[in-house]
Amino acid sequence: MNRKRGLRILFLDGPNLNVLGDREPSMYGRETLADIRGAVTAAARSEGATVAFFQSNHEGEIVERLQSAKRRFDGVVINPAAYTHTSVAIRDALLYSGLPAIEVHLTNPARREEFRKVSLVEDVVVGRICGVGGYGYTLALLALLRHLRREGARGQA
Numbered sequence: 121m122n123r124k125r126g127l128r129i130l131f132l133d134g135p136n137l138n139v140l141g142d143r144e145p146s147m148y149g150r151e152t153l154a155d156i157r158g159a160v161t162a163a164a165r166s167e168g169a170t171v172a173f174f175q176s177n178h179e180g181e182i183v184e185r186l187q188s189a190k191r192r193f194d195g196v197v198i199n200p201a202a203y204t205h206t207s208v209a210i211r212d213a214l215l216y217s218g219l220p221a222i223e224v225h226l227t228n229p230a231r232r233e234e235f236r237k238v239s240l241v242e243d244v245v246v247g248r249i250c251g252v253g254g255y256g257y258t259l260a261l262l263a264l265l266r267h268l269r270r271e272g273a274r275g276q277a
């Protein structure tokens with residue numbers, strides 16, 4: 121952690137999250153990814169943290185972004201979307217990055233179809249925030265910053 125620069129958090133979003141607002145609004149809401157990013161950016165500014173965003177519909181691109189995040193970020197907020205339920209590759213890349221992560225979902229997958237009840241990253245993240253829509257991203261940022269600051273303080277003790 122670099123105290124002068126502030127903590128750097130990478131937000132990663134998986135497939136179909138680029139069409140939020142237009143996609144099954146009764147399920148995912150009317151908020152767009154740009155709206156969510158705006159709220160996260162404002163929260164990051166007041167926390168003195170730096171945020172970067174990446175969305176892809178392609179598994180390999182998410183894997184590559186996680187690989188390159190190692191040593192360039194302090195933590196990750198990830199919504200792997202449909203890849204949550206299928207991608208060993210994203211799980212492995214998250215482990216490779218060595219970065220503490222929070223898993224976010226707009227909906228609560230536990231209340232949906234059986235196949236959404238499996239998360240291949242749930243046991244390698246610090247925590248999960250589900251079912252509160254786009255607000256979950258801001259909550260994830262605050263939770264991750266708190267986690268990192270606590271870990272940092274512990275490291276100095």
Ligand code: DHK
Binds near residue numbers: 137204229236
């Ligand atoms: C988003 C998706 O695209 C789904 O495939 C997941 C997740 C749930 C969400 O709630 O953010 O099953």
